Amino acid sequence: MSIVDIVFPGFTGISAVVQQLLAGNLNSYTQLLCICGMLMFFGRYACRFLGDVVELVETHCIVSYSDEAHDMLLAWAVSQPFADKARSSLASVRRGRRGYGDDHPDSSENKTLSYSPWNGAFFFWYKNHLLVFRCREKEVRFSIEEAVSISCFGWSSAILKELLSECKDKYLKLVQNKTSVFEHREHRWVRTSTKDIRPIRTWYSQRGIPYRRGYLLYGPPGTGKSSLSGSIAGHFHLDIYSLSLSGVCEGDLKTLFGKLPGKCVVVLEDIDAVRTTRSRDGEEDKSGKGSKVSLSALLNVLDGFASQEGRLLVMTTNHIEKLDSALIRAGRVDMKIEFRLADKDMITQLFHLIYKQSEDDIPEKGKRIEADKTVERLAEAFVAKVPELQYSPAEVMSFLVVHKQSPKVALDNVDQWMDRIREERANVKRADSWVQEG
Ligand SMILES: Nc1ncnc2c1ncn2[C@@H]1O[C@H](COP(=O)(O)OP(=O)(O)OP(=O)(O)O)[C@@H](O)[C@H]1O
Known part of the structure; x- marks a missing residue:
């Protein structure tokens, strides 16, 4: 290998081929192969050189994967003719790679596929300017990310800004009346889904407070804590930023809170996973459950967070008894809401929710009333069998959904189902006691 190979890899090989060609030692078939090889070799350098020259006369705008501008640009790109014609594209069922404009794809009979340009440079015309949409895979901290950019020829970025502004308008229309759910991936917020707003009427909205x-x-x-957080966010047209304390370290927690938008709902799940200590001077805690976030670090970010107007903090826990009083003192927590296992009233409501017939199911009023009476009778029998405050609404709901075709079958199977749940709980209890003993 010569020094020239460092700058032009393959140079030694190609010069040997040229020498052989000039010496005329090769038969015509080998000559043809050598010429093809040379053309490919020089063609590659020519393309690279051309690319460099083009880059010199281009103006770029890089759109970060972790920024909402990325969603805006892609929401626009998927509807463009160049996306249709792209030779390389990424197929997705949702209208967007990260769930924006999600129209409940699972509920639709025909799951609509959409294609966005992928892994290449795509040229298109925008307001009489030739622009390039580039999209590539990039490795970031052991994971693959999308690197997206738009470029134009010349030294002014005005047309790119105009395009991004159009993308933003289109995107805002798309996510209007939707609630976006952001979750954390290490130190970044990533949109994971977009839901239709769940309507809820509250004392506050009626009084405009x-x-x-x-x-x-x-x-x-499974008693509905997270579901209520979603309803609150939907009602106030706010996005949800959901964070599980068991999955972040202190540094990431601080960075994530620093990156929150002005108005949003922050849901802190598993708040009992925080390392409890009353001291705020960084003293090590004794309770240590393996969580990477100490109480002092959490209180510090919450105090900074609370000063922001329009942010709503929802903390959820399955173990209120484990929480430090400093964390839930008035000011940080204005209201504590207990979610209980399903009582008789709730079990009845869930039964009705699953089996009561709508006008679409049975258009004839008389028949519908008759069917509903049967459901009410079966609901009473069901409630008589299921003891209250023993099963979560989620458990009852998931059992009923399995038997959604027939309330009678649900009633016949409920004893068996309760036995199974009891057995599962006993197994979990046994496993827990082994762990504690160990
Ligand atoms: N009151 C309720 N009415 C109807 N469905 C409910 C109710 N509570 C819970 N569910 C059902 O249970 C599912 C799980 O509820 P959710 O995730 O809100 O519970 P959770 O209390 O946050 O649970 P976890 O503490 O495990 O996070 C919901 O998707 C919903 O289907």
Whole structure:
């Protein structure tokens, strides 16, 4: 290998081929192969050189994967003719790679596929300017990210800004009346889904009093704590930023809170996972459950966070008894709401929710009333069998959904289902006691 190979890899090989060609030692078939090889070799350098020259006369705008501008640009790009014609594209069922404009794809009979340009440079005309949309895979901290940019020829970026502004308008229309859910990936917020706003009427909305409060939702798993957070966000047209304390370290927690927008709902899940210590001077805690976030670090970010207008903090826990009083004192938590296992009333409501017939199901009023009476009778029998405050709404709901075709079958199977749940709980309890003993 010569020094020239460092600058032009393959140079030695190609010069040997040229020498052989000039010496005339090769038969015609080998000559043809050598010429093809040379053309490919020089063609590659020519393309690279041309690319460099083009880059010199281009103006770029890089759009960061972790920024909402990325969603804006892609929401626009998927609807462009160049996306249709792209030789390389990424297919997705949702209208967007990160869920914006999600129209409940699962509920649709025909899951609509959309294609966005992928891994290449795509030329298109925009307001009489030739622009380039580039999209590539980039490795960031052991994971693959998308690097997206738009470029124009010349030294002014005005047309790029105009395009991005159009993308923003289009995107805002797309996500209007939707609630975006952001979750953390290391130190960044990433949109994971977009939901239709869940309507909820509250004392506050009726009186026009804005929310700037902290709530603690506590109770056993599956009692609706997270669902209520979604409803609150939807009602106030705010996005949800959901953070599980068991999955972040202190540094990331601080960075993530620093990157929150002005108005949003922040849901802090598993708040009991925080390392409890009353001292705020950084003293090590003794309770240590393996969580990477100490109470002092959490209190510090919450105090900074609370000063922001329009942010709503919702903390959820399955174990209120484990929480430090400093964390849930008035001011940080204005209201504590207990979520309980399903009582008779709730079980009845869930039964009705699943089995009561709508006008679409049975258009004839008489028949519908008859069917509903049967459901009411079966609901009473069901409630008589299921003891209250033993099962979560999520458990009852998931059992009923399995038997959604027949309330009668649900009733016949409920004893068996309760036995199974009891057995599962006993197994979990046994496993827990082994872990504690170990
Ligand atoms: N009151 C309720 N009415 C109807 N469905 C409910 C109710 N509570 C819970 N569910 C059902 O249970 C599912 C789980 O609820 P959710 O995730 O809100 O519970 P959670 O209390 O936040 O649980 P966890 O503590 O495990 O996070 C919901 O998607 C919903 O289907």
